[in-house]
Amino acid sequence: MAAARYHGIELDIHDFAAEPGEASPSPASLARWLNDQGAVAKGMRIRWRYLVKMNNSPPIVLMFRDGSAALMVRADAGRGIVWLRDPLSDEGEAPVAVDELRLSQVWTGDILLVKARRGESEADAPFNLAWFARIVLREKQSLRDILIASMVLSILTIVPALIVMQVVNRVVAYRSMSTLVSMIGLVVILSFYEILLTYARRELMLVMSTRIDTRMSLHTFARLLALPLEFYEREQTGRVLGRYMAIYKVRDFLTGRLMTTALDMFTLLVILPLLFYMSATLAWMTLASAGLIGLIVVLFLPPMAKVIGRTIEAEMARGSVLYETVAGIRTVKTLALEPTRKERWDEVTADVVRWKLASGRMGNWPATLVMPMDMFINRGIILVGAYLALESPGGMAAGGLMAFMMLGGRVAAPLVNLAKLLEDINEVSASLGEAGAVLNQPTETKALTTGMRPVIKGALSFQAVNFTYPGGAVRALDDVTFDVPAGTMLGLVGRSGSGKSTVTRLLQGVSRGYSGYLRLDGVELREINLTHLRRNFGVVLQDNFLFRGTIRDNITAGRPGLTIDDVVRAARLAGAEEFVERMPAGYDTWIEEGSTNISGGQRQRLAIARAVICDPKLMILDEATSALDPESEALVNANLQRIGKGRTMVIVSHRLSSLVDCDQICVMDRGRVVDIAPHAVLLERCDIYRTLWMQQNRHQNAGTDPGPTSMLAEGE
Known part of the structure; x- marks a missing residue:
């Protein structure tokens, strides 16, 4: 934190969670956390002789064996001394001079380098082909080794053709056994090196592809x-997932067809x-035939691009229907919607099949048109060569003709693949566009x-806050103004659409495009770090999502480093302890997907436990009890007073x-604050609140005071 503060980056150590199994933070886990928090960090192991020369560097974090750390603020290579400072001490405290002997007794050899992020990182850069290229070019060493191996293999590819030529022209023609033995020895040696190099290149490509993919x-x-x-x-989940998965088509293109074709070009040059x-x-005949093949492929690129784009769109629509059906399978089953969903599936499947068939037929035309040229390269060249040999006695011999045939096929393949590569670019461009429609959206990274x-x-403190949802014509919040001191239990009430949930969205930083001033402890909300803000909030919604995993994992989802004692304390505060301890595995009980093995009331109490485990200073309960049965609601409400302290x-x-x-209870109507006061005061002076209260408690007043009831009925 002290090293980050030197660069103007404020961090909260409570946001850090060590990797599973780590007794103390490692440089790698600290570097990952710092990178996520907007810094640039790198952990590395270094020797003393290099460390003592880093005298012009900003503070460097030195990791100690007992799990602690120190800041190296200065070094003197001539005297063999570094100056260390305790990161938890005051910045004005004088650093301590340490030599190699003293430092070696406590230092692990690991350091952490931290600096502020300048410019645009890979995580923030626009998602396009250039972004992919930067990812690939980071593997410079692997690319260099693959390039060298490919160049050597390209030279070795001409050897078999030359051997065939010599075998036909010398061994067979002159029946030379000694030449045959020499050829066999040469073939064995070169084959060994070719196998070894091919294996090494495949291994390098596999490692590089894995690193790029990761x-x-x-x-x-x-x-x-x-x-x-x-x-x-505002986006359909299935469509978001479909567009996101399109990035893997781009990955396959860059690490597959593109790289293979580029490597084949070395063979062509040789x-x-x-x-x-x-x-x-x-x-020239071989090149002309390969060029015609490429020309035909290029001419079919525009119509193929259109068909491929429609095919991708149809596949995404089908994936969206599949996701929606699986995600809502409980509703499908309970309402017997199987025939309706099947009919919808049949429609989108028919659309996919129609466009795939059109794509296949479109691709069949160039494949058929290039067959004559392909046949000429593989069969016609040998006939033309034989004719030339017969016409000119000093022309190419039989062995040379066979060697030319072998090498000619190797020339045509890269040229044809290069033309087909242009065809793949259409699909890759469409995939890039689809993925970019998701990944290039404005983020909350900053x-x-x-x-x-x-x-x-x-x-x-809300001061003249106005907010309109994107695309909306009416303000969701209209000049909202009220103040609430710390430690207050504030209720928000009003008819549907009055702006209650919008207030909570603004507090959580979900929507930040408001006008006016929304302050938390006197600080404008938009100036507060969003992660820090949400870490200090506890939010419980009407329908809370629990992850597939144990009860303990779900309660500690936001703070994975907390202990079982923290989990029990949070469960007790939320009123969940009594039912968790009755379960066979207690806090290790597995929650199935969709929380099907626990009740709605139990799910809400676990959600409250998850919200309070980090001891937030501000909690938001948005209709958290509306879906509960009376008994569960009464239990949760009874705990609110205890939770709210x-x-x-x-x-x-x-x-x-x-x-x-x-x-305090804030009454809202049509995005405006009508009144804010305690319950008793609102009953006396706020007509909207009194009306809502009478409507919900009509059964208590039905036999005693029919007048207000009839008046309400008339007003409704």
Whole structure:
């Protein structure tokens, strides 16, 4: 943290979670965390003689064997001394001079280099072909080794043809056994080296492809996580997943067909001069035939691009239907919607089949048209060569003709693959466009990694806040103004669409395009680091999602480093301890996908435990009890008073009975604040609140005071 602060980066150590099995943070895990927080960090192992020469570097973190660390602020190679400072001490405290002997007793040899991020990183750069190229070009050493191996293999490819030529012209023609033995020895030696080089090149390509795939997957998934919630709310999930998976088509192209064709071009550069040396006439015929093949493929590129684009669109639509059906399978089963979903599946499948058939037919035309040229290269060249040999007695011998045939086929293949490569570019361009439609959306990366990290107490202040949803014509919040001191239990009530949930969205930083001032403890909310903000919030929704895993894993989802004691304390606070301990495996009980093996009330209490385990100073409960049965609701409401001690709570509920004990209740209507006061005061002076209260408690007043009931009925 001290090293990051030197570069103007404020961090919260509570956001760090060590890797599983780590007794103390490793440089690698610290570097990953710092990179996620907007810094540039790298862990490495270094020797003393190099460390002592780093006298012009910013503070360097030295890792010690007991799990602690120190900051190296200065070094003197001439005296063999480095100056260390305790990162937890005051910055004005004088550093301590340490020599190699003293440092070696505690230092692991690991250091952590930290600096501020300058410019655009791979994680933030626009997703396009250049982005992929940068990912690939980072493997410079592997690319260099593959290039060298390919060049050597290209030279070795001409050897078999030359051997065939010698065998036919010398061994067979002159019946020379000694020459045959020499050829056999040469073939064995060269074959051994070719096998070895081919294996090495495949291994290098495999390692490089794996590294590229890993780096690409990490960056793109991080980009998905950085997209704002508003994007996911307006986009169809199946379509988002379909577009995201299109990146793997681009990956396969770059590490597959593109790389293979590029490597084959080295073979072409080696073989072509030899072909022209053997027979310029036959070489020009081979090149002309391969060129015609390429021309035909290029001419069919525009119509193929259109058909391929429609095919990809149809496949994404089918994937979206599949995802929607599986995700909503409970609704499909309970409402007997199988025939409807099957009919929809048949429609999208028919669309996919139709476009795939059109794509196949379109591709069949160039494949058929190039067959005559391909046949000429493989069969016609030998006939033309034989004719030339008969017409000119001093022409190419039989062995040379066979060698030319072998090498000619190797020339045509790279040229044909190069033409087909252009065909693949159409599909890759379409895939890039689809993936870019998701990955190039504006992200929250800057908000998640920059901004202030104040100590949060929970005082809220809305000053003339206005907000309109994207595409909306009416303000969701209209000049909202109110203040809430820290430690207040605030209820938000109002009719549907009054703006209650919009207030909670703004507090969580989900929507930031508001006007006016929204302050938390006097700090404008948009100036606070978004990760820090959400870490200090506890949010419980009406329908909470639990991950597939144990109860303990779900409660500690936001803080994986917490202990079982923290889990039990949070469960007790949320009223979940009693039912968890009755389960066979206790906190290690497995929660199935969709939380099918626990009740709705149990799921809500686990969600509350997950929200309070990090001791947030501000909690938001958005209709958290509306879907519960009366018994579960009463249990959760009974715990709210205990949960609310020492923290600010914002409770959104249609059931006014659950808000009676709130310190303040804010009544909203059509995006405006109508009144804010305790329950008793609102009953006296707020018509909207009194109306809502009478409607929900009509059964209590039916026999005693029919007047207000009839008036309400008339008003409705």
